[in-house]
Amino acid sequence: TQGQVITCKAAVAWEPNKPLVIEDVQVAPPQAGEVRIKVLYTALCHTDAYTWGGKDPEGLFPCILGHEAAGIVESVGEGVTEVQPGDHVIPCYQAECRECKFCKSGKTNLCGKVRAATGVGVMMNDRKSRFSFNGKPIYHFMGTSTFSQYTVVHDVSVAKIDPQAPLEKVCLLGCGVPTGLGAVWNTAKVEPGSIVAIFGLGTVGLAVAEGAKAAGASRVIGIDIDNKKFDIAKNFGVTEFVNPKDHEKPIQQVLVDITDGGVDYSFECIGNVSVMRAALECCHKGWGTSVIVGVAASGQEISTRPFQLVTGRVWKGTAFGGFKSRSQVPWLVDKYLKKEIKVDEYITHNLTLGEINEAFHLMHEGGCLRCVLSL
Ligand code: NAD
Ligand code: AHE
Ligand code: ZN
Secondary structure, eight states, X not given: OTXXXXXXXXXXXXXXXXXXXXXXEEEOOOOTTEEEEEEEXXXXXXXXXXXXXXXXXXXXXXXXXXXXXXXXXXXXXXXXXXXXXXXXXXXXXXXXXXXXXXXXXXXXXXXXSSHHHHTTTSOTTTSOOSEEETTEEEBOSTTTOOSBSEEEEEGGGEEEOOTTSOHHHHGGGGTHHHHHHHIIIIXXXXXXXXXXXXXXXXXXXXXXXXXXXXXXXXXXXXXXXXXXXXXXXXXXXXXEEEOGGGOSSOHHHHHHHHTTSOBSEEEEOSOOHHHHHHHHHTBOTTTOEEEEOSXXXXXXXXXXXXXXXXXXXXXXXXXXXXXXXXXXXXHHHHHHHTTSSOOGGGEEEEEEXXXXXXXXXXXXXXXXXXXXXXX
């Protein structure tokens, strides 16, 4: 198949909010600096639902969504040296070129090399898509487009992993789990003994809990409007549960009251701007740090009284938990193989690509953390 167009199944999002359609799409061969991957497993993340729902200012249609996956390199374009056909890989929506101003700064995991192209659904080389249907282009998404049996990504967006790792599990290391762990370890840098509050106990919030427990937090307070989340959350390190619906006072006040003045670290893992405010305002005066992890809809803005920051609270955000993707995803895979981090525990459902609409449906049900699709 090398050098040839491949026809395969992909779930195409033709329009926002309309069921995805499994189509036979054409996938062009990889050009210079590109890699074509046979995607074997992909999970759904809340961000896919967000873009599908028309809430993403960068959402373009028709497109092929999906960004939490694992597969095997099918072929590589000219000049690609770090991976070859047969390598087991995880596509990374946050690239790492190791050459740009961002990569060299030592201050961020964001990479500037291909971001302009991935934000508009095309490849860098010719600003075109490698996907088409009946000759018409279909946009890429987040530089990954994993809801397709084959995808083409930039070489700076491919992490080569240990071939021993089960792809049907480690696909989760493409987004949600690293994001939560890294928010704690890299962005907040939570110290032993800290009091931590987590808003939203989906996969990302639970991975924050796991990271906080590993960092030695003394209390890990989970906040969710779904009571069913507490039983699940205990297994990931949450020590106390608060449902805002059980309280008349604003949730930030409830937390300040039960923590003698506020938490040391809070994490917003929902994408709700009023919760982001509460997450900042439940932080302890003088030092409390709040990390925004959730992705808010187009047009939404955050607000608080500047006094909250004047008096020492810190507001931060994180993308992919601050992990350098190509360098650190393989390290996370190794940690999973050594049983130092959980992955299997986040997988509550397994379906096939053909059942993807059902999988999107499941995401809105409390019992679903990650649903892994086999392609
Ligand atoms: P999810 O839908 O599985 O989890 C969200 C949780 O929040 C659910 O348990 C839900 O019951 C709860 N919730 C909803 N409204 C609430 C409220 N008002 N108060 C308290 N709890 C509430 O989502 P997920 O896949 O875990 O993703 C979480 C967020 O993180 C999403 O916004 C996603 O887009 C974002 N995300 C960001 C990054 C990043 O790099 N920054 C990476 C992955 C995901
Ligand atoms: N496209 C949206 C922003 C979406 C967003 O913030 N994405 C996160 C990853 S979410 C993964 O589930 C991210 O990494 N952002 C940094 C980046 O470079 O995109 C918008 O508002 O335009
Ligand atoms: Zn994601």
